[in-house]
Amino acid sequence: MQTTRLGNTDITVSRICLGTMTFGQQNTEADAHAQLDYAVAQGVNFIDTAEMYPVRPSAETYTLTEQYIGRWIATQPRDSVVLASKVAGPSRGMPWVRNGKLDADNIRQAIDASLKRLQTDHLDLYQIHWPARNVPNFGQTSFNPDNEREAESIDAQLRVMDELVRAGKIRHFGVSNESAYGVMEFLHLADKHGLPVVATIQNPYSLVNRSFEEALDEVCFRTGVGLLAYSPLGFGQLTGKYIDDENAHGRLNVFGKDWSPRYLRDKTLAATRRYIDIARRHGLTPTQLALGWCYSRWFVNSTIIGATTLAQLKENIDAQHVVLTDEIVAEVNAVHEQIRNPAQ
Structure with a gap:
């Protein structure tokens, strides 16, 4: 397994990171632990999760992913894995995730709850799952x-991340579903005020985006x-299974056609x-x-x-x-030039 430095930190991670948003919805706890065991045995040392997982989110399954991982983490040497999670941004139809704010009190509540579950x-x-401000993402x-x-301002978010770093609750912080403006503003304010720099950005990247x-x-x-890079398989679309069989089992069918419609656009399919x-x-x-x-x-860092x-994970x-x-x-580039980012 190839390794690399995680963003601008001193942490070494595998070039492959195990995503976990199926744990608690499409995967049982036993499935989750089997995947974690297999990935680690193959040299994967980087695990990514989020407080709002699993996906598709619901009040009934909220936080199950972190709970499953936490019971597995308790059996492992803590320094053998690089563990990442995320604090949810403003509510996207998820009133059960606190009050959908990224102010200091909410971020403090979120990190303490995640640490307990994990x-x-x-x-x-520790990543900001999506921006507090108006930003085009998730198909926009x-x-x-x-x-x-x-x-909440970027400055305010930076200051609470600084607080969490100083308290030893997080080593580094990152952003997700962010724009070029957002990354540069985080970096600008960090330099101006002597605050932690953003280490990573978790954004979609695939052949169709x-x-x-x-x-x-x-x-x-x-x-x-x-x-x-997340969704490298375009929510499974790029595996070809839905093209080969429109009734194939997978999240694009299980969760309904209203879920992530960008992966069902005519241009995406073409x-x-x-x-x-x-x-x-x-x-x-x-x-x-x-x-x-x-x-x-x-x-692509990881x-x-x-x-x-497990068969899918192995492939x-x-x-x-x-x-x-x-x-x-x-x-590949010729197709991209003709059908640019259909699943953006």
Whole structure:
């Protein structure tokens, strides 16, 4: 397993990170622990979760993911894994997640609850799951000033992260679903006031959503912030299973057509069909192509993979050994130029 430095920190992580948002919804606790055991045995030392998990979120399953991981963590040497979690941003139809604010009191409540569930005294990385302010994300493709709202300032969020670092509750903090402006403002204010710098950004990146390449790649290159790429398989669409069988079992069918519709757009399906064709013509599975693409990109610090079965997890991890030829890369880029970021 290849390793790298986590963003601009001194922490060494595997280039593959185990995502856990299926734990408690699509996976039982026994499934979760089996996945954790298998991933660690393959050299994965980086685990990502969130207080709002599992997905699709509900009041009944809220916090189960962290609880499952916590009972597993309690059986492991704490320094053998790099553990990351996230504090939820303003409510997206989830009134059960406190009051949907990112003020100091809410962040303090969130970290203390996560630490208790995860059965640890600190997190290696604590991330703001999505911004407090108006930002286009989760399928929105452009900024809309009409969506402006009152929001906790970046300065206020930085100051409470500084407090948590000083208290030893977190080692570093990161952002998620952020924009280039947001990353630069976090860094600007940190430098201005002597506060902790943002270490990582966890944003979507896949064959059907390469929007990270349109500004954030340069930001991260010049600042040392690391990309933690999520949804590298486009919620399973890029595995080809839904193209091969529209009734295939998976979250896009289990959760309903209103869940993450960006992965069901006509252009997304058209691009996916072409990527599947490229993969199969070159003797690869669609999963191998999609993950091989993410694993090989210079700006991807670590790729977050998730699975509902051990067989899927094995294929996802094994894809680290896939070598994409110049011919394959050229064909992928040709599709991208014709159908740009259909799942943004």
